[in-house]
Amino acid sequence: QKEVEQNSGPLSVPEGAIASLNCTYSDRVSQSFFWYRQYSGKSPELIMSIYSNGDKEDGRFTAQLNKASQYVSLLIRDSQPSDSATYLCAVGGPTSGTYKYIFGTGTRLKVLA
Amino acid sequence: ETGVTQTPRHLVMGMTNKKSLKCEQHLGHNAMYWYKQSAKKPLELMFVYSLEERVENNSVPSRFSPECPNSSHLFLHLHTLQPEDSALYLCASSQEAGLLGGDTQYFGPGTRLTVL
Numbered sequence: 001q002k003e004v005e006q007n008s009g010p011l012s013v014p015e016g017a018i019a020s021l022n023c024t025y026s027d028r029v030s031q032s033f034f035w036y037r038q039y040s041g042k043s044p045e046l047i048m049s050i051y052s053n054g055d056k057e058d059g060r061f062t063a064q065l066n067k068a069s070q071y072v073s074l075l076i077r078d079s080q081p082s083d084s085a086t087y088l089c090a091v092g093g094p095t096s097g098t099y100k101y102i103f104g105t106g107t108r109l110k111v112l113a
Numbered sequence: 114e115t116g117v118t119q120t121p122r123h124l125v126m127g128m129t130n131k132k133s134l135k136c137e138q139h140l141g142h143n144a145m146y147w148y149k150q151s152a153k154k155p156l157e158l159m160f161v162y163s164l165e166e167r168v169e170n171n172s173v174p175s176r177f178s179p180e181c182p183n184s185s186h187l188f189l190h191l192h193t194l195q196p197e198d199s200a201l202y203l204c205a206s207s208q209e210a211g212l213l214g215g216d217t218q219y220f221g222p223g224t225r226l227t228v229l
Contacts, residue, residue, distance in 0.1 A: 004155070032215040043203055043220040044156075051215070088156070092215055098168050099210060101218065103156040 002027040004091050006104035014112050019076040021107050023089030026070070032092035033065055033072045038106065039085045047087070048074065079111045115139055117221035119204050125227045126194065134189040134224050136204030144210030145187040146218065147179060150201040162187060163210035194228045201225050 036044035161169035
């Protein structure tokens with residue numbers, strides 16, 4: 001059973017701090033990695049995608065991928081109260097002749113003003 | 114209208130009712146997906162369509178019946194549901210599916226379904 005693990009939180013950080021969200025996955029042949037943000041009662045929206053080892057930066061967000069250790073993380077710099085949401089990690093890869101995306105349960109982030 | 118749209122946004126139905134959820138994508142994508150999101154559980158993939166062909170049926174009970182008449186529209190027909198089927202049903206699309214996958218999925222706003 002392929003799995004994606006996230007700490008459910010809540011992760012509480014003060015406004016202006018760096019929030020660090022982590023995700024581990026079990027399938028070594030995973031190829032694509034995504035972070036989605038989901039506000040309560042809303043649908044997931046893409047924050048970052050990453051496909052290669054290393055860091056990828058987009059504004060205040062940095063995704064880090066380490067395939068050898070099978071983890072992917074998301075750093076949010078200068079956290080704002082509007083960043084308070086659940087962050088979903090998704091991992092994609094070939095499985096039994098098709099391509100599947102497996103989601104974690106999400107980490108709830110609370111940014112305290 | 115842009116992105117992925119879903120109707121209705123909220124649905125309450127009895128266990129003997131028949132209803133349908135509709136999804137439409139305006140992104141020119143070739144793949145469409147149905148997901149179920151229940152409280153405290155990860156998103157569960159239900160069905161995947163690639164160019165109107167079903168490429169994945171993730172052991173979903175037959176009381177859920179998908180239909181994809183073209184690459185822009187996806188339906189989920191519901192009949193004789195159970196209370197445990199109450200959840201947020203999300204539609205998504207991506208450029209490709211199958212072994213060409215790896216593209217970003219874009220989600221619709223979801224249908225909040227309550228089965229009484």
